[in-house]
Amino acid sequence: MTSHRATAPATPAALPITGDVIRDSPALHADVQLLSAQYGVDFTDDASIRPLLARHKEAVHRLRHSPKAWVGGISLLLAVCLPFATLTALGPPDLAEAPRSLAVHIAPGLALFAFGLTLLIQSHRRAVRRMNHPELVGYRMVLATATAHRVPVPAAPAWLVGRDSTTDKETHPLPELPLKPHPTPTEAPLAPPVPQKPYDVIQYESLGGEGGWHDEAGFGLVLAGGIAAVWATSEGEPAGYALAAALALLGIRTWLAGRRQGNRHRALRDAAQRYVAEVTAAQRAGAQVPELSEKLRKLIV
Structure with a gap:
């Protein structure tokens, strides 16, 4: 049962x-x-x-x-x-x-x-x-x-x-912010509207400085594949042709990944520039805006 x-x-x-x-x-x-x-x-x-x-x-x-x-x-x-x-x-x-x-x-x-x-x-x-x-x-x-x-x-x-x-290492730890002063009974903080930070801007802050090695790495892998092909031809080694093809394909893929990442970074930079302009305009109008990161401050005209 x-x-x-x-x-x-x-x-x-x-x-x-x-x-x-x-x-x-x-x-x-x-x-x-x-x-x-x-x-x-x-x-x-x-x-x-x-x-x-x-x-x-x-x-x-x-x-x-x-x-x-x-x-x-x-x-x-x-x-x-x-x-x-x-x-x-x-x-x-x-x-x-x-x-x-x-x-x-x-x-x-x-x-x-x-x-x-x-x-x-x-x-x-x-x-x-x-x-x-x-x-x-x-x-x-x-x-x-x-x-x-x-x-x-x-x-x-x-x-x-x-x-x-x-x-016990943290890859995304909590930000360290300075301690706020103890509030007084007369405090009546307001929350004025501020421009919303788009996801592309956050991506720009975290990934905007990465990259730059794909072209060199891709060229090096393709060059290594060419050397392997020359060796395979001179020595008559079938394994050398397989190695040359693998290195060449990996090099081309690395170069294409770098190209896509470069295009993505340019789009992220454009979005970040628009966001910085909106925040700057809101701050001039008297709004309390969050502090810009160092990478975003470099985009202030």
Whole structure:
């Protein structure tokens, strides 16, 4: 006989800081309203913040453990083991035919290593882009702002700050903000509207300074592939042709990735310039605007 038991509903995850706690501090509430306007999220609405964080947590976990990441990790493992397997199956390289023998022992492992490393880097970058989503950036700012207002805040969830379980290192720590002065009874802070920071501007702040190595790396890989092709032609080595093709394809792919990243960076810079102009105009009109990052301040005309 099968017994039926009532299943209790899952308990919602506790938030590091709730809307009631935020509203209890007028100064903190005013700053959080400012952040809500900037990032387009009502950070005092617990009913919407809980599922929002749950969706992002699931997405980050899925990206970090995606099939691409697994295939990349397995490829790197096989790349390390393949030379030893080749050594066991074929014996040590023949010194009389050193180039050909070394290519047979090393080239497949190198190609597999490059393939696996490319997949892991792509998977990691997708997870990092998700961690830099405006909603998560804004929520980390809320927690940092609460700390600056001397409101007790428990430790941020490990996934939200990218805390490593082994080294305890955080890849996306909470911003460090200066402590606010103790509020006086006469304080009545207001939250004037400010321009909302678009997602492209946040991407520009985090990725705008990266890149610049793709052209050199792509040219170097294509050149290495050409050298391998010349060697394969002169020595009559089929393995050399495979190595040349793999290096050339990897070089072309690296160059194309750099080209796409360059176009993306130019679009992000244009969006950042428009945002800086809007913030500057709002500040001149008397609005209280958030401090621009160093990268954005360089765009002020």
